[in-house]
Amino acid sequence: VSDIPRDLIHPLKTMDKSTQRMLRLINQLLEFRKMQNNKLALSLEETDVIAFLYEIFLSFGDVAEQKNMNFRFIPSIPSYKMFLDKGNLDKVTYNLLSNAFKYTPQGRQIKVIVQEKENNAIIAIEDQGIGIAENKQQSLFIRFENLVDRNLFNQSSTGIGLSLVKELVEMHKAVITVDSKLGEGSCFKVD
Numbered sequence: 001v002s003d004i005p006r007d008l009i010h011p012l013k014t015m016d017k018s019t020q021r022m023l024r025l026i027n028q029l030l031e032f033r034k035m036q037n038n039k040l041a042l043s044l045e046e047t048d049v050i051a052f053l054y055e056i057f058l059s060f061g062d063v064a065e066q067k068n069m070n071f072r073f074i075p076s077i078p079s080y081k082m083f084l085d086k087g088n089l090d091k092v093t094y095n096l097l098s099n100a101f102k103y104t105p106q107g108r109q110i111k112v113i114v115q116e117k118e119n120n121a122i123i124a125i126e127d128q129g130i131g132i133a134e135n136k137q138q139s140l141f142i143r144f145e146n147l148v149d150r151n152l153f154n155q156s157s158t159g160i161g162l163s164l165v166k167e168l169v170e171m172h173k174a175v176i177t178v179d180s181k182l183g184e185g186s187c188f189k190v191d
Contacts, residue, residue: 042085042171049080049089049121050114056093057112063101070109077116088168095161096125096188104129104185117191126187132180140178141166 004012057073064071093112100110108128115122132140141162169176169190180186 042088044083044085046081046083047086047089049082049084049123050075050078052086052089053093053112053114053123056090056097060097060101064110067101067104067106069101069104069107072109072111074111075114077114080114080116080121082121084172088171092165092168092190093123093125095165099161100125100127100129100186103127108185120191123190124187126185128185131182131184131186132178133182134180137178137180141176 054073054075057071060071063069097110097112104110104127110128111124111126113122113124113126115124166176175191177189177191178186179189
């Protein structure tokens with residue numbers, strides 16, 4: 001990095017971020033294709049969900065700092081072991097957090113909450129973002145459905161992320177729900 005002229009550092013970082021976004025999109029499309037062909041199998045291993053999610057939480061620290069967010073990790077228990085597909089949980093959490101940061105204005109709050117209830121782990125991503133109208137929440141997880149007005153924060157969406165999240169969650173015999181109010185924020189829960 002020290003050999004790169006200063007005026008090229010920012011454009012190169014932007015190119016890298018764009019490339020990473022494109023790679024994630026391509027990988028999501030490949031995941032869909034595997035699901036359609038029933039070739040996507042879970043690779044389960046015993047994992048401490050709290051420690052695993054905390055690592056993902058830390059990876060969003062720079063974004064939270066850039067947007068001046070109050071970004072918090074709130075586990076109700078110190079550890080919780082269960083069998084899961086770590087790659088799929090990473091995709092689910094990454095998509096939910098990416099959306100939270102994408103649709104939450106600067107200076108607001110995003111929380112990652114982990115609880116245990118009746119021998120189940122409950123993972124919640126709660127934000128103080130723009131929220132989702134009640135009549136649009138029904139089709140939120142439908143593939144290629146873009147529910148958010150493109151003019152809000154000038155953000156575009158492929159409509160792939162949440163439908164992939166739902167399918168990955170259901171592969172684990174889990175359920176995802178959303179509670180949202182326009183102008184107040186959203187809370188996505190995986191139980």
